[in-house]
């Protein structure tokens with residue numbers, strides 16, 4: 001799998017003596033979480049895994065060298081059962097996914113490390129990452145963190161409609177790959193689909209409604225796209241990668257320096 005994570009930030013490229021020499025309390029270990037799932041006719045099924053590797057790699061380039069921050073290998077498979085029924089989607093069940101995160105956390109704890117951060121680029125994983133961040137805090141006393149790959153950075157130039165209802169294989173994701181791996185985008189195969197309009201949000205909706213119904217992509221988007229990729233450009237992709245990486249680098253450094261803010 002393609003990654004932009006610098007070699008000197010890869011935990012798996014260290015030997016155990018080098019790992020043993022790391023400061024246990026300070027070192028921040030990052031677990032990127034992605035997915036292998038359909039992304040319409042125009043993007044590869046690795047989209048979310050590539051996005052995790054991309055944002056994390058670019059963010060790590062911005063971190064001062066003397067900070068002990070390392071990336072674990074990306075968990076490529078996620079909980080993607082919303083995309084089941086589309087060829088290529090490979091999903092873990094919620095219990096399997098949580099077990100994988102739990103066992104990785106247990107191993108890190110066994111080695112004496114204290115800080116673990118989930119760096120997520122697949123929406124279907126987010127709720128489970130939150131659960132596991134808390135469970136690993138409770139079970140092992142780990143300092144755990146959970147963030148999205150672009151850390152909530154504002155993406156200039158994205159329309160309000162796309163910001164609100166571009167969920168998947170949308171303009172944002174398409175632009176990222178047009179900038180980073182254009183060979184993996186089929187620009188002749190765009191399809192578009194919105195579940196609602198930003199000016200007329202529906203009361204009953206798959207997301208963002210007064211009441212949400214549980215959805216499978218095949219119920220609401222025949223091509224698998226939720227959003228409109230047609231306005232995507234490599235230029236915006238480069239801009240958004242830089243914006244996300246800058247915010248993510250700031251967030252990673254805050255986690256690195258974290259101390260309990262609410263001491264009694």
Ligand SMILES: [Zn+2]
Pocket residue numbers: 039047048122168169173
């Ligand atoms: Zn995606």
